Amino acid sequence: MISYAECSARERIARLFDANTFHEWLPPSERITSPHLAQLGVPSSFDDGVAIGRALLGGREVFVAAQEGAFMGGGVGEVHGAKLVGLLRRAQRDRPDAVLLLVDSGGVRLHEANAGLIAVSEVMRAVLDVRAAGIPVIVLVGSANGCFGGMGIVARCADQVLMSDASRLAMSGPEVIEASHGVDEFDARDRALVWRTTGGKHRWITGDCDVLLDDDVAAFREAACAAVNGSRPVTVESLEAEHLQLAARWALLPEALDGDVEALTLWQRLGVPKPEEVASMDVQALRALRTD
């Protein structure tokens, strides 16, 4: 078993797709780097922290982007974002079987704040253009950094989210919330609390991810092969169903509770029989909790 979380972006690509089928666009040899980092005295990267291209997955052509969390936390800057947008536009034109986004990102790269914010919103619109063309967009969340900020929104704009129990998906990081509203609001050093609030197990129980996986590249590959078949059109009906689900969930927790019991209370109200056992349950046992 090879840990997906411990792989680099390029290792993930090499192991996830059919052997030696990845063809990269704008590879590091082209040295397309951020124009903004040098003047800040920050080292740049020849791929600006994201590898994009096409590959085969179980013999089917897919487009892929893999963010490198080791470079600026996978933050989206001007060039990084433009590579993602270019890939998505190309998918609209060339119509691969699917687009896979291997997300490893804290969201907007603060060093390029304004450009990064606009870039993330351009990625969002481009993702929805690809979906509207009937091409599934699959997001894989399995890195140690997880998927935060604007990329947390992008993930939920996709057809499907595949996630491991070793990764996290959210909007604002616990540190940001603690800095804003104090340690009583969110103790960022309380690891168990952080995982109950943002971790893969929680996202599985709530339905925020479509598939829960072990932290294993082979498991991600198998799930990705299956997900490629599923385009989920955005319709009034699908959005009404989503709205109903989100509103019902909000109603399950009408007021904030103490951090020790908040997540467990929600899980119990979502029908988990023994919420106190979730932390120690393995992926297989957790899968049995959801029947949809």
Added chain:
Amino acid sequence: MDWKTLAERLFGSDHGLTAEGDFITGDVRFDGAPLKVIGTTGHAPIGVQLALAQARVVLDTIEHHPGCPILLLIDTQGQQLRRRDELLGINRAMAHLGLCLDLARRRGHRVIGLVYDQALSGGFITSGLIADACYALPEAEIRVMRLPAMARITKLKPELLEALSQDNPVFAPGVENYVAMGGVRALWQGDLPLALRGALADAATDDRRAADGAARGGRKLASDVAQRVLDAA
């Protein structure tokens, strides 16, 4: 600008917009045609509830008022920074709002954003930034975060960021910078109804922001890099 002053200048004193808490909504007639207005005020933090409230109106508009243009009035301090909102999937609620607005566009509704006071990061990304086009009043403020906070998180010297922000729109808050980068199409000055009329007539449904950013010199690479991906062998 106060939202009521804005509403009066846009639609006259019987504008019919109402605020419930931080949430503004209303059906107005503009140039004799219906227009749906959805907005926030009081620098509202956008949490799950406020995202859902906006999404509800968008869905109702799609279902009951086919083709009716939607005007988003934006004043937000950003996403709600609360643990409960994270637990309940604030990113998913935001995405849901974005998907609703995107579907409205695809169903033929014009979607126009106007930053009339303040817009920050998470609260802005699935409202004004997902509209067909986003505009701003000159006195509005748009940013990801303040320079001191940015300096703290990036571990860069505040003086360095301050100096760079003088001539590089990427670092500095301000609506002019967002115009230069293409994130805001134009500023609305003087005759606001005239500006809205122009926006409703002009709103393209393709995403022109990278091209605007290149043409205006505020975001020189985004458009070119995306094109290079399309052209790559």
